[in-house]
Amino acid sequence: MGEVVYRLRDVVKTRSKGGVSFTLKIPELIIRRGAFCSVVGPSGCGKSTLLDMLALVLEPTGAGCFTLRLGRNGTSTERDIPGMPENDAARIRRSRIGYVLQSGGLLSFLTVRENIMLTARIGGIRVSPEEFNALIEVLGLDDQLGKKPQHLSGGQRQRVAVARALIHRPDIILADEPTAAVDYPTALDIRDELQSLARKMNAAVVMVTHDRSLVEGIADTRVRFEVSRQTRTDTLAMVSVETGAVAPVRSDG
Amino acid sequence: MIFRLALKDILHDWLLSTCLVLAIASIIAPLLILFGLQFGTIETLRNRLVQDPKNREIRPLTTRSFTREWFDTLGTSSGDIAFVVPMTRQIASSITASNATGELKESLALMATAEGDPLLLENGVAVPPADGCVLTESAAHALNAKVGESLTFSAQRIVQGRYEHGTFPVRIAGILEERASSLRTAYVRLEVIEAVEDFKDGRAVPLYGWQGELPTAYPVFEGVTILAPEPLSKLEEVLLINSTGFSRIEKLAADQATGILGYAPGPEWSVYLARVKQRAASEANIQAIVNQLRGKGARVVPWIEPLEVTLTSAADSRAVSLKLHTITDQVGAVTGTAWPQGSMPGRDGKRWPVGVSVEESLAAGEATLRVKVDGRHLQVPVTIGKGTVPPGRAYAAASFAGALNLLRYREVRYDDKAAELLLSRQGYAGFRLYAATIDDVDMVQRRLEQEGITVHTERERIGEVRRLDHYTTLIFWLIAAVGVIGAISALTASLYASVERKKKELNVLRLLGLLKRELVLFPIFQGLLLSSGALVLSVVIFATVSRVINQVFSDHLQATESLCTLSGSHFLLLAAGVLGLSTVSATFAALRATRLDPAEALRDE
Numbered sequence: 001m002g003e004v005v006y007r008l009r010d011v012v013k014t015r016s017k018g019g020v021s022f023t024l025k026i027p028e029l030i031i032r033r034g035a036f037c038s039v040v041g042p043s044g045c046g047k048s049t050l051l052d053m054l055a056l057v058l059e060p061t062g063a064g065c066f067t068l069r070l071g072r073n074g075t076s077t078e079r080d081i082p083g084m085p086e087n088d089a090a091r092i093r094r095s096r097i098g099y100v101l102q103s104g105g106l107l108s109f110l111t112v113r114e115n116i117m118l119t120a121r122i123g124g125i126r127v128s129p130e131e132f133n134a135l136i137e138v139l140g141l142d143d144q145l146g147k148k149p150q151h152l153s154g155g156q157r158q159r160v161a162v163a164r165a166l167i168h169r170p171d172i173i174l175a176d177e178p179t180a181a182v183d184y185p186t187a188l189d190i191r192d193e194l195q196s197l198a199r200k201m202n203a204a205v206v207m208v209t210h211d212r213s214l215v216e217g218i219a220d221t222r223v224r225f226e227v228s229r230q231t232r233t234d235t236l237a238m239v240s241v242e243t244g245a246v247a248p249v250r251s252d253g
Numbered sequence: 254m255i256f257r258l259a260l261k262d263i264l265h266d267w268l269l270s271t272c273l274v275l276a277i278a279s280i281i282a283p284l285l286i287l288f289g290l291q292f293g294t295i296e297t298l299r300n301r302l303v304q305d306p307k308n309r310e311i312r313p314l315t316t317r318s319f320t321r322e323w324f325d326t327l328g329t330s331s332g333d334i335a336f337v338v339p340m341t342r343q344i345a346s347s348i349t350a351s352n353a354t355g356e357l358k359e360s361l362a363l364m365a366t367a368e369g370d371p372l373l374l375e376n377g378v379a380v381p382p383a384d385g386c387v388l389t390e391s392a393a394h395a396l397n398a399k400v401g402e403s404l405t406f407s408a409q410r411i412v413q414g415r416y417e418h419g420t421f422p423v424r425i426a427g428i429l430e431e432r433a434s435s436l437r438t439a440y441v442r443l444e445v446i447e448a449v450e451d452f453k454d455g456r457a458v459p460l461y462g463w464q465g466e467l468p469t470a471y472p473v474f475e476g477v478t479i480l481a482p483e484p485l486s487k488l489e490e491v492l493l494i495n496s497t498g499f500s501r502i503e504k505l506a507a508d509q510a511t512g513i514l515g516y517a518p519g520p521e522w523s524v525y526l527a528r529v530k531q532r533a534a535s536e537a538n539i540q541a542i543v544n545q546l547r548g549k550g551a552r553v554v555p556w557i558e559p560l561e562v563t564l565t566s567a568a569d570s571r572a573v574s575l576k577l578h579t580i581t582d583q584v585g586a587v588t589g590t591a592w593p594q595g596s597m598p599g600r601d602g603k604r605w606p607v608g609v610s611v612e613e614s615l616a617a618g619e620a621t622l623r624v625k626v627d628g629r630h631l632q633v634p635v636t637i638g639k640g641t642v643p644p645g646r647a648y649a650a651a652s653f654a655g656a657l658n659l660l661r662y663r664e665v666r667y668d669d670k671a672a673e674l675l676l677s678r679q680g681y682a683g684f685r686l687y688a689a690t691i692d693d694v695d696m697v698q699r700r701l702e703q704e705g706i707t708v709h710t711e712r713e714r715i716g717e718v719r720r721l722d723h724y725t726t727l728i729f730w731l732i733a734a735v736g737v738i739g740a741i742s743a744l745t746a747s748l749y750a751s752v753e754r755k756k757k758e759l760n761v762l763r764l765l766g767l768l769k770r771e772l773v774l775f776p777i778f779q780g781l782l783l784s785s786g787a788l789v790l791s792v793v794i795f796a797t798v799s800r801v802i803n804q805v806f807s808d809h810l811q812a813t814e815s816l817c818t819l820s821g822s823h824f825l826l827l828a829a830g831v832l833g834l835s836t837v838s839a840t841f842a843a844l845r846a847t848r849l850d851p852a853e854a855l856r857d858e
Contacts, residue, residue, distance in 0.1 A: 090768050122254075122765050129612070
């Protein structure tokens with residue numbers, strides 16, 4: 001595994017709405033390049049909040065240490081995430097981070113090809129035809145390139161979203177329930193794809209899912225949530241992190 | 254890149270986009286047509302106004318005598334007058350025209366014309382020569398006459414209870430269109446109308462051989478020389494200037510005489526010069542002096558202020574300038590000389606005699622005398638005789654010299670046919686005047702009215718077109734304002750709604766790293782694209798409709814006229830305005846776009 005990409009220590013995010021508050025606490029989390037990090041938990045446990053913060057779209061309420069290290073060609077800089085100017089965050093997102101959105105998030109007025117190339121275009125990153133074709137082939141999208149999203153099945157759309165997240169060779173891949181809309185075999189395919197491509201590009205992958213069985217046995221870092229109610233109105237979610245190989249556990253019924 | 258995205262989105266939502274383009278075009282196109290009608294109609298009216306010379310005509314309404322000098326200064330004073338020709342009294346200028354066979358007779362009014370007459374030239378008719386005329390269409394129709402034919406014009410007057418007619422032949426040089434004038438008129442040179450007026454006033458017109466009074470020039474003098482054998486007493490001097498019309502009298506010394514009188518009386522004579530102050534002395538005044546001096550044996554000779562004349566001999570064309578003095582046969586008696594031999598020669602045929610010094614280089618015989626005073630000139634045939642005349646001076650008989658002297662006070666001309674010096678016309682009763690352009694009419698009218706001349710112009714008509722332009726433009730802008738507000742509202746509402754609708758997709762773009770300022774361009778580009786489409790459609794609709802309108806009214810329009818039209822600058826202005834306003838309305842939607850939270854894209858609410 002490679003160098004550290006995300007370094008979190010004592011990061012806290014409190015969200016309150018209508019008198020009800022939710023607090024997420026992350027005592028420690030380290031994500032490295034080339035690592036596959038799984039984030040598993042039930043709905044409402046704060047997975048989205050964690051991913052938002054990693055995606056540089058949400059400011060933490062408080063943080064002991066929250067940095068992002070990025071670099072190319074051997075040089076890298078570690079940057080503080082809290083207080084980062086919006087435009088800087090956007091620039092980092094466009095060139096260094098790739099998203100796979102839960103519902104795909106494709107633009108309805110662009111073809112599959114245009115949708116995939118969108119991230120590369122926004123980031124100003126050149127993609128050679130070979131790279132493009134390789135990715136397309138791997139994801140089995142050869143025949144769909146000229147179609148608009150409305151003509152694709154859910155699974156196909158998901159795969160387009162994966163391609164879009166990978167085409168610009170990002171250092172970080174964030175996937176939010178990327179297999180939610182597909183059947184189990186396809187879900188395994190997508191998971192495998194993400195992992196192998198991440199290894200190849202030496203990118204860090206953070207995959208959020210509610211299905212533990214999907215990621216057991218392959219994740220290098222496992223993030224879990226412990227949700228407890230402090231008061232009638234306040235909820236606390238504590239994050240615990242496990243690293244290292246784990247013996248495969250059979251999923252409960 | 255944002256532009257491409259915006260375009261692809263519009264094309265993807267093609268149904269909605271088309272509706273929007275149609276909606277905006279449905280506001281812009283009628284506005285275009287409305288303004289095109291306003292502009293085109295006013296332009297057509299204005300062009301018609303400008304092209305027709307009648308709208309630049311200025312006619313006097315006052316009765317006044319306009320002198321030749323007044324016309325001269327008028328033409329040269331400023332560039333806003335294109336043409337002016339004097340006119341006689343209207344009553345005096347009507348004649349009866351009869352055609353070649355004499356069957357058709359018609360009463361016509363005569364109008365003066367001259368070189369450069371806009372009414373004729375701009376209607377495609379050349380200015381006629383002195384023996385020609387230009388008829389108006391109705392006049393030509395009444396006489397069944399065509400260009401090149403001859404007519405006989407006849408003027409009528411009553412003398413001592415009898416009708417008299419003066420006729421002269423006229424050739425039709427051109428026919429003037431109906432639109433230029435609907436009256437029965439003949440346009441002729443000024444000399445012709447002057448001749449008709451003279452005839453009707455009872456004067457003779459030698460040019461056409463018409464009988465009547467000849468307004469011969471009468472002699473006028475600035476003073477009178479009194480040569481007395483005995484010096485006059487003071488009382489006698491005073492009596493000479495008392496109620497004789499002369500205002501002062503002085504005794505001339507012997508050496509002054511030649512310079513002032515042109516001759517030197519003998520020493521035995523006492524020489525006095527009585528002068529007038531302002532008005533010239535006539536023969537009546539001189540007679541009064543003669544009466545006063547009866548019985549004293551004095552000689553009286555009329556005196557003019559020496560007149561500069563130029564004599565050009567016919568034989569060798571040599572010209573000499575001399576001072577002309579009056580003499581009578583009385584002079585011979587007092588100077589002891591005679592000029593040139595014996596008593597003064599009378600007039601031979603049409604030449605008057607003029608005496609010069611024997612030493613003068615001029616050849617005797619036929620010559621031409623030229624006189625110029627105050628910008629007026631005169632040219633008269635004379636016969637030069639040589640005699641005892643002081644050098645640098647010329648002698649002429651009192652009646653002739655006095656008549657020449659009249660040039661100091663008024664216009665005099667030499668009529669060759671009558672072989673007489675005649676009085677020229679003092680002034681004219683009116684004029685035809687054309688301003689240089691429509692816009693000059695007002696200035697010229699003001700100038701003339703400042704001089705006390707009331708005139709009639711088409712100022713009202715010109716003013717009407719201006720006012721019509723002003724009011725219709727105002728109304729148009731009111732309607733346009735309403736339309737524009739509607740267009741902006743429609744565009745703003747739909748772009749705003751479109752941003753709302755595409756919130757997820759726009760948030761995805763933000764998430765993927767699009768900067769805020771880049772995202773804001775998305776609705777702005779869409780606004781520009783939609784309004785450009787609407788603009789193009791509107792222009793196409795306008796072009797079609799305006800062609801139809803011009804087709805429907807083609808009977809009333811000339812080839813180049815157009816009732817519904819807009820100039821290139823109008824279209825540029827329109828394009829700028831539409832694109833500018835659409836950017837404004839798109840900005841409202843863009844502001845909404847900036848408040849997007851990319852985190853929302855990750856959710857699937």
